[in-house]
Amino acid sequence: MTVRDSGKVALITGASRGIGYGIAEALVARGDRVCITGRGEEALQEAVQRLGADRAIGVAGKAHDAAHRTEAVERTMEAFGRVDFLVNNAGTNPVFGPIAELDLDVVRKVFEMNVVSALGFAQLTWKAWQKENGGAIVNIASVAGVSASPFISAYGMSKAAMINLTLQLAHEFAPVVRVNAIAPAVVKTKFAQALYEGREAEAAAAYPLGRLGVPADIGGTAAFLTSSQSEWMTGQTLVVDGGIFLNAGVG
Secondary structure, eight states: OOOOOSSOOOSSSSSSHHHHHHHHHHHHTTTEEEEEEEHHHHHHHHHHHHHHHTTEEEESSOOOHHHHHHHHHHHHHHHHSOOOEEEEEEOOOOOSOOGOOOOHHHHHHHHHHIHHHHHHHHHHHIIIIIHHHOOOEEEEOOOGSSOOOOHHHHHHHHHHHHHHHHHHHHHHHTTTTOOOOOOOBBBSSSSTGGGGTHHHHHHHHHHHTSOOOHHHHHHHHHHHHGGGGGTTTOOOOOEETGGGGGGTTTT
């Protein structure tokens, strides 16, 4: 089936696999062209081939590296001449343990990767295209940012900051750029594997909808937030959680 060309272009960070790749798939399926980023060149190029080399390019690098951010935006503009949508998905969660024992250098690393890099990308896409031409930004937060997140507190704090960053950008980039966030619960990816591996049925049983999320669930939400169907939405965080928050306070 031939995909109609929408004429729109998205830059999606951390998209060689998992949620980022799921978002890239959804946007390419509707006719967008995409630039995806990721740490590993080989995995990134494999993802580009699956998406279609005529629809996608990849730029390898680390999101917290300013030079990489600049290269990714410049390569997107060179290849496609525009960058309508930015999806800030790249993130890290390298530590598990009680907050009293957190290594503050690790906390700084988490914030640099999960929050500062997202702001850096937003500044660049704003200057390169969106300020004069409009568009949308989607920040991938987490349910860990809207509730207590025991033993992954650095990650939770950074995602709470990402939600507030969404509000700040939405206010200052209006009316030309809409900025929203998605806060997923556990999605079946390599990133979240430790949260369900070996006990998926048990983990899924806690969700009213009876299953964990998959990348396509978040891809569909991101496609909505970058479409004309959401053109009167900005500054919002959509919780996509399989109903897990319905259990809050039960028992």
